[in-house]
Amino acid sequence: MQVRKAVIPVAGLGTRFLPATKVIPKEMLTVVDRPTIQYIVEEVVASGIKEVVLVTASGKSAIEDHFDYSFELETFLSQKGKLDLLKEVRHISRLIEVVSVRQKEPLGLGHAVKVTEPVIGDEAFVVVLGDDLVESEVPCVFQMLKVFERVKEAVVAVQQVPANEIHRYGIVEGEEVEKGVYRVERLIEKPEPGTVRSNLAVIGRYVLRPEIYGCLDRTLPGVGGEIQLTDALDILRRDRELYAYEFQGRRFDAGDKFGYLQATVNYALDHPELGGIFKRYLMDLVKGLDA
């Protein structure tokens, strides 16, 4: 089953980042020199996928505009001879083909995936959260597609988290069948401390088969009154196999203030022009803190 499309849900309200996100979608907040969503889209493209289904809501049109052709801007840059900037702007508008689907109410990530059924139909697809960054040598989505090619069943990306953070994630229990690949036996959304025997947390990357839509139909509102994708996956794994994959790379929750700061520092340190000078700045800053 070939994977041609990526679903990127961006319809959430971003309440953890208010007031910054009152008008600006959190996926458009800048990490160093580009919006978070651009890193996500570049990862998807680097993994061989060109068709993106955005799950949007009112107030999110800046995201679609960012990937659209801008006649005025391109004409202006061309007339001014600003060719490097023109190249950058053209690159963004040619990255992907976008189809947008509206989620009329933010009823949860599971619901956001459900509304894509008419455009995905009977295909396997990838879901990448619009605020979850993964910095890695091999794009995380590409790593997951390699696992999907082998197991031919849904794959969720997981990472180990400290015990005191388990209650913030969907947690996977399962048996390791090859290095870093687990056959999932149970999924629990935001478990109470001490109720699970694993620290493998689901992060914002999934390869799904169309059977997930039927499972979403059977999913009742869960934690926070939302339709949780984790709960639908727990229904799925009762009917067929489901795998979890511990990806290679570092993940940042850019929808959270602290995660956003960590992402900014890490991406700045790795930036080809800013990395050196920023590192010296940080080292001086730390020396000053010690004094």
Ligand code: UTP
């Ligand atoms: P989050 O829970 O991080 O997003 O969902 P949120 O609800 O916007 O954030 P807070 O908690 O209020 O700060 C992860 C991703 O799923 C999307 C969000 O836009 C985000 O990219 N999402 C979430 C939807 O598209 N629809 C929803 O109903 C919920």
